[in-house]
Each structure stands twice: as structure tokens, then as C-alpha cells.
Amino acid sequence: xxxxxxxxxxxxxxxxxxxxxxxxxxxxxxxxxxxxxxxxxxxxxxxxxxxxxxxxxxxxxxxxxxxxxxxxxxxxxxxxxxxxxxxxxxxxxxxxxxxxxxxxxxxxxxxxxxxxxxxxxxxxxxxxxxxxxxxxxxxxxxxxxxxxxxxxxxxxxxxxxxxxxxxxxxxxxxxxxxxxxxxxxxxxxxxxxxxxxxxxxxxxxxxxxxxxxxxxxxxxxxxxxxxxxxxxxxxxxxxxxxxxxxxxxxxxxxxxxxxxxxxxxxxxxxxxxxxxxxxxxxxxxxxxxxxxxxxxxxxxxxxxxxxxxxxxxxxxxxxxxxxxxxxxxxxxxxxxxxxxxxxxxxxxxxxxxxxxxxxxxxxxxxxxxxxxxxxxxxxxxxxxxxxxxxxxxxxxxxxxxxxxxxxxxxxxxxxxxxxxxxxxxxxxxxxxxxxxxxxxxxxxxxxxxxxxxxx
Numbered sequence: 001x002x003x004x005x006x007x008x009x010x011x012x013x014x015x016x017x018x019x020x021x022x023x024x025x026x027x028x029x030x031x032x033x034x035x036x037x038x039x040x041x042x043x044x045x046x047x048x049x050x051x052x053x054x055x056x057x058x059x060x061x062x063x064x065x066x067x068x069x070x071x072x073x074x075x076x077x078x079x080x081x082x083x084x085x086x087x088x089x090x091x092x093x094x095x096x097x098x099x100x101x102x103x104x105x106x107x108x109x110x111x112x113x114x115x116x117x118x119x120x121x122x123x124x125x126x127x128x129x130x131x132x133x134x135x136x137x138x139x140x141x142x143x144x145x146x147x148x149x150x151x152x153x154x155x156x157x158x159x160x161x162x163x164x165x166x167x168x169x170x171x172x173x174x175x176x177x178x179x180x181x182x183x184x185x186x187x188x189x190x191x192x193x194x195x196x197x198x199x200x201x202x203x204x205x206x207x208x209x210x211x212x213x214x215x216x217x218x219x220x221x222x223x224x225x226x227x228x229x230x231x232x233x234x235x236x237x238x239x240x241x242x243x244x245x246x247x248x249x250x251x252x253x254x255x256x257x258x259x260x261x262x263x264x265x266x267x268x269x270x271x272x273x274x275x276x277x278x279x280x281x282x283x284x285x286x287x288x289x290x291x292x293x294x295x296x297x298x299x300x301x302x303x304x305x306x307x308x309x310x311x312x313x314x315x316x317x318x319x320x321x322x323x324x325x326x327x328x329x330x331x332x333x334x335x336x337x338x339x340x341x342x343x344x345x346x347x348x349x350x351x352x353x354x355x356x357x358x359x360x361x362x363x364x365x366x367x368x369x370x371x372x373x374x375x376x377x378x379x380x381x382x383x384x385x386x387x388x389x390x391x392x393x394x395x396x397x398x399x400x401x402x403x404x405x406x407x408x409x410x411x412x413x414x415x416x417x418x419x420x421x422x423x424x425x426x427x428x429x430x431x432x433x434x435x436x437x438x439x440x441x442x443x444x445x446x447x448x449x450x451x452x453x454x455x
Contacts, residue, residue, distance in 0.1 A: 001450055005386075005443050007133055012439055015129045016112065018048070019438070020105040022087075022121055023114040029065055029088035029155045038151050041087050042066040045149060052132040054147075062159035065151030069170065072131065074144035079452050082146040082173035084406070085124030085180060086153035089116035090427045097429035111424075111432040119426040122433035123179040123419050123441060124149060130445030142453035146173060153180070156362075157402045164409055173412050175375040175452060178403065179441070181396060181418030185266050186434065189383035189444075192416045193376060194395035195403055196294065197329035197366035199338050200302075203231060203346060204357040206320040211307075214315040222353035224321040225306045231356075232301055232323060234349045239285045242299045242327075244345045247338065252331040254287075254295050257371065261393045262290050294395035298328045324361075328397065335363040364401025367414065375413040375452070382447035383417070386440050417444065 008015075027041040028034045042059055049057040049070045057070040065088060074080075092102040092115050100106040102115040112122070131145055148171065150160045164171070184190040205224040212221060237243055254262075269289050273281055283292040292298075306321025308314040327338060343358045350356045369376050371393060380391035396416070407414050419441040425431045 001385075001443075001447055004133055004137055004446050007137055008129070008439060008442050008446070011129075011133070015125075015442070016107070016435070016438075018129075019112065019122060019125050020114075022048075022125060023105040023112070023116055024103050026103045027065075027088050027116070027151065028091050029152050030091055035065070038065045038088060042068050042149070042151055045087055046070070049128065049147070052128070053135045057147075060163065062152075062163060064155075064159040067151070067160060067163055068147070068149040069167075070145075070147040072135075072141055072145045074141045074453075078143045079174035080144040080146060080172065081449065081452060082148060082171055082176045082410070082412075083127050084148045084150075084176060084178045085127070086120050086150050087116075087124065088151040088154050089121070090119070090154050092429070094429060099430055102429075102431075107435070110435050112435060112438070113430055113432045115431055117431050117433035118182075118420040118424040119431065120153070120180045122438055126419065126438055126441035127177075127179065127445045130442045130449070133442065134446060134449065142450050145449075146171065153402070160402060161405060164405060168409055171410060173410060176406055176410060176412050176414045177379075177448070178400075178414065178416050179418050180400070181416055182420035182422060182424075183418060183437070184392065184394060184422075186421055186437075187387065187389065188266060189380075189387040189389060189391040190265070191376065191380055191383070191391060191393055192396040192418065193371060193393055194295070194331065194368040195366060195416075196297075196395075196397055196399050197333060197335055197404070198362060198364045198399040198401065199327045199329065199335045199342070199360065200362035201325045201327075201339065201342055202322060202359045202361060203228065203325065204320060204322040204359075205231070205306075205350070206355045206357075207353065208317065208319045211319050212317040214317050217317055221317060222351060223317050224354060225318055227351060227354050228304070228306065228321045228323055231346055231349055232304075232325070235299055235325075235345065240283055241285075242297065244299070244338075244341050246341045247297065247299075250332040250334065250337070251297060252368070254291055258295070258393075258395075259291075261371075262288060262295075264392050265290060265394050290394065294397040295330060297330050297333060300326055302326050328399065329366050331366045331368040333366060335365060339363065364399050365404035365408075367400075367404045367407060368395075369413055369415065373413045375415050378451040379415045379417050379448055382444050382451055385447050386443045417448070419444075 027038040046057040060067040105114040303324040307318035383391040
């Protein structure tokens, strides 16, 4: 592999020029006006894959943006590695905060700046260049490679979710590799082996048919804001534990081995607090900050509205008020069960003096890959080999619902091997990708292919 790593170094400048061409395409999936250019991006990728030797690179149209599947068969009996990524990107607003235009890639101070540089075009492209390097130097691959790239990850992967069940056989694999995330710090390889799930609810409280004079009706008609506040505060206790009946019934406890892994991660509560700007850390008693934000479930109000909030005073009882509430779930929690428990809790605590409507907008299963899984351990071995440091393990607090869908459908281990860094402004102006991580991402992919091929 050392020779292949040297080839990566020799060809890196050319690979970066190709990456610039990829990044220059404004594949913003959320913008209907970009539908044609997003489809062009998929075609560009398909043509590029064919140019480096893939015999199959097929585009599947959807109601939204296209799905791209490519396959390069390996030796008979070799394992199959399916690599997932997304070629769509976030909107660029606010445009005036970009130092250089978001779709005119610019390299400065060891980073490439462009929308999608880190999330996820740069990471996706690292795997493509790994395959290209091995093919051009050896004429074959040590494993069979399947690539699945979608154009709707940034808007919820709706088309992919509908497409997957009918193409289960096409995607059959021994390992699914996803590089759409990050490492905990520069130079420190790490793998997220778990993701939290999600349930997103809306609560609407209505009393009167219109706003009422608070002097004439106050004390005689329920105030929806007051009722809503009571409903929300009834959901948590003073130790920041959720009071909804059954909420913790299925929570997977943090094992001693996981606690030991958390302790190895380079984290400072003091720096974390400084980064947030909050006056003090706050959370469920009995857990560390890292455990709270990735391995424990949460309930948070994300937005609230109702009544008068303008300048001056307006003495009214609002006719209605509402709030949006999200719950991050951990392994073994079922979004449907939690959603039902949430509804039951609201129905129990809401007074009959108001009408209450509860709606669900979004949900997703949590995910965890056992730390002992050979596919995960070989990924850690590959990262350790390339970065020269022990690979650490942690869980990600966010949610990628499609990961759990993949795991359930394909019955294969899912490995999250990300190369993004915390300070790369994903989803924000001046998004960037560390060039050293781009190079080492290519090498890590090469190493992983070869380690998977070993018996």
C-alpha cells in the first residue's frame, strides 16, 4: 500500500483540479431552479466514473433528483463494499459572508473553500480517487465496489427512501461505508459508531375563536400561551429528565467499554462552554457532556409562537399558541412508540378549557454498530495506519435517518468513516475541506479496501 500512497501524493494536484470542477456545479437540492444543474451534476459524476474504468454507472431518475449507482466487480469470492454519498449541497445564503464565491473553489492555507467541499462532495470524491488510484496502478480492485450517490440528502432523502426497497438486490453488500461526517479533531482519526434517532412534533393550543381583551375576558377563558407553557414544562423535571411515561423504557445503557472510549476523546468542557457562549453547561444528571449530547435521549422545544410580540403593549388573550418539539432518540428507542407516548402525555396534562392538536413532522430510527464488528475494527485499523494515531470511537448526536434504513434493508454493517473537521463551516458561509484530510481520506479508503479483502 505504501506505493499506492506515494501515487496519491504524486497525483494529488490533478485530483484537486477535478474536485474543483465537481465543486463548481451548484447542485443545491432545495432550490427548484437548480433542478437541471443538479441532474447535470449526477451526469458529470457518471461520466467521470466511466472515464476511470467503471463498466457500470447508471442514473436512476426520480420525482426529485437523480440517484447514481456504479459497480466495479472484484475477484471471485471477494467481499463487496458499498459506498454511499450525496452530491447535493446546502443553499449558500448569506452570500455576502463568503470570502470567495461559493461555486468558484479557492485553495488557501491548506484548505479548499466551496459549498459542498466538506459536506459531502470532497469526502465522496476521496473514495472515487481511491478506486481510480488502485485501478490505474494495479488494473484491478481487491474487493467489489458499489457506489450509491444521491441528490437529496440535504432535503431529507425522500426519493432514495422510496427507491431503496425495490433495489435491495442491486445494493447487496458485505459492508456499507458512509463518509458524510467528521473526525473529532485534526490529526486525530475517529469513527462515529452510533447516531441518534429523531421525532419532531408540533403542539397547537386553541381557546377562543379570536384574540380576546385580557381585561374583559382574563380569568374567565383559558390563555393558550399559559396552557402551552404548562404542557411544555410538564415534560421535564429539575434534573432535566423527560417525564413522559415510558420514554426511557427501551434506552440502551452506556456500557463500561463505551465510557472508557468516551474518556479517551479529546474534549474540554471549558472550551465547549466557551464555544457555545452559554453561561453554564446544563443537562441530565449523572452523565458527562459527551454522553449527554450523543448517547442519551433529549427533548427540546425548537420554536414557540402566539399572542402579541411587537413593540409596545397589547393586552390580549391570544386565540391560539403553538410550539415545535424535537426528541433525539438513542438505540432501542422506537420513534413510533415515543410519538404515541408524547401524544398521550399532552392529552393527559392539557385542560379541557382548550382544544389541542398534536402533529408529527419527521421521524427517524437511531443507529449503532457494535464496537466488536470486524468491519468497524478494520476501518479503525485503516485510519490508524494512515494517520499514525490510534483511532478513537464516539457517537454522533445528530440524526441521519437513511442510515438506519440501510442497516435494516441490507443486513450489513454500516461504517461511518468521516473526514470532515468541526471548524469547516458545513451548512454555513465559507465551507471548506482540509487538503491533508482529502489526501488521507483517499489513502484510508485504499487501505480499507485492502484490509477488507484479507481473510
